[in-house]
Amino acid sequence: MRNLKTTRLVVIRTQELGESDKLITGYSKESGKIQLLAKGAKRSLKRFVNKLELFSCLTVQYNDKYRLPIINWAELLDSFLPLRxxxxxxxxxxxxxxxxxxxxxxxxxxxxxxxxxxxxxxxxxxxxxxxxxxxxxxxxxxxxxxxxxxxxxxxxxxxxxxxxxxxxxxxxxxxxxxxxxxxxxxxxxxxxxxxxxxxxxxxxxxxxxxxxxxxxxxxxxxxxxxxxxxxxxxxxxxxxxxxxxxxxxxxxxx
Ligand SMILES: [Zn+2]
Known part of the structure; x- marks a missing residue:
């Protein structure tokens, strides 16, 4: 499990990938700019619903074994909804x-x-x-x-x-x-x-x-x-x- 990392970030860019995935660029406290893949983000409502939106502040756990690290889970800290x-x-x-x-x-x-x-x-x-x-x-x-x-x-x-x-x-x-x-x-x-x-x-x-x-x-x-x-x-x-x-x-x- 040593590939699992946790960080706090703000989503600064999002991009749809294929049928169901989402590519997130965040600015994180620990790692600066970071790109993460949310697999099945568009299907898996329970895991990611309303969390991976622009400007949201999240805690995420991701697996950086891959060239493009994959998000395991995300916890919404503040959605800054009025900004959208x-x-x-x-x-x-x-x-x-x-x-x-x-x-x-x-x-x-x-x-x-x-x-x-x-x-x-x-x-x-x-x-x-x-x-x-x-x-x-x-x-x-x-x-x-x-x-x-x-x-x-x-x-x-x-x-x-x-x-x-x-x-x-x-x-x-x-x-x-x-x-x-x-x-x-x-x-x-x-x-x-x-x-x-x-x-x-x-x-x-x-x-x-x-x-x-x-x-x-x-x-x-x-x-x-x-x-x-x-x-x-x-x-x-x-x-x-x-x-x-x-x-x-x-x-x-x-
Ligand atoms: Zn002068």
Whole structure:
């Protein structure tokens, strides 16, 4: 039985396989990104009913003797059902799942990142009206944790950070900001001072205190634009779900 392993995970992607099987991609606390096969998932109602859905948090036992490990049993810890019932919440949760899918690897668990994910899903399920804010706060913690925290402490040229020099422009390639006095270019990723200050707080605050931060629409728009462009540059691809967020009415610059 030494091939049997147990882990806690969030389902970040699902795929039907053939007549009756389901392929689950999860982000797990212990192992990072993990792909598991649920044999007979579409037939065996008792074993897996309503458990292997997107965004569900589960404890699973699986057998890793096979190239594609097979799930033995799954216990549902939280289904985060409201996220599948409201389009705007669904698109936001998909965006975050896609971030985990593309940015994380197998056998590379990160307890901290896992706790950010659970925090995000929980807050989004309970306070859907604040979904843009939770996206910004999650992405701040996410990029910071991956080692890509943008340096927003001051203008990278003159070292100033005050309102007379605002708005600031974010330089994707360097991950730094330049003030209006030092840099004049159309089409830059513009950041007002309150956005910069707020992201600075989000990087520092522990995850359980993040919800205290209140972000207005302009801050959300600027921050989401920053993370979208920065992520696209770092990953060298655009994450599809940003488009869906646009149609769901999020403050996104397309
Ligand atoms: Zn400057």
């Amino acid at each position: 019932q409201r389009y705007s919440s669904y698109t936001a949760a998909i965006l975050i799942c896609e971030h985990l899918y593309y940015w994380t690897a197998a056998n590379d668990g990160d307890e901290e990142l896992f706790s950010y994910l659970l925090w995000f899903l929980k807050e989004l399920a309970h306070q859907p009206a604040r979904s843009s804010q939770f996206l910004v706060l999650f992405l701040s913690k996410f990029y910071d944790r991956l080692g890509y925290r943008p340096d927003l402490t001051a203008c990278a040229i003159c070292g100033k950070l005050d309102n007379t020099a605002a708005p600031f422009a974010f330089r994707i390639g360097q991950g730094t900001i330049i003030c209006r006095r030092c840099y004049i270019k159309r089409g830059a990723i513009s950041l007002a001072l309150p956005t910069i200050k707020l992201l600075g707080l989000a990087f520092e605050l522990p995850v359980e205190k993040l919800s205290r931060l209140k972000l207005n629409t302009q801050t959300c728009r600027e921050a989401l634009n920053l993370f979208r462009c920065y992520g696209r540059y770092l990953l060298d691809r655009d994450i599809q779900a940003w488009q869906a967020l646009n149609t769901a009415g999020y403050p996104i610059l397309m």
